[in-house]
């Protein structure tokens with residue numbers, strides 16, 4: 001079993017606006033923390049078009065796709 005520090009590899013996240021893979025985790029505010037707590041949604045920001053978006057990241061990274 002490989003050790004990972006982050007629960008999701010941000011390199012596989014694609015921007016919904018420009019479809020760039022140059023996406024990073026964004027700072028979370030109170031509302032974002034709540035979304036993460038309730039729905040496992042992380043905040044990302046696209047470095048290409050600067051769009052900020054939420055994405056559902058399941059805790060268990062099993063299964064392909």
Ligand SMILES: [Zn+2]
Pocket residue numbers: 015016017018019020046047048049050051
């Ligand atoms: Zn983008």
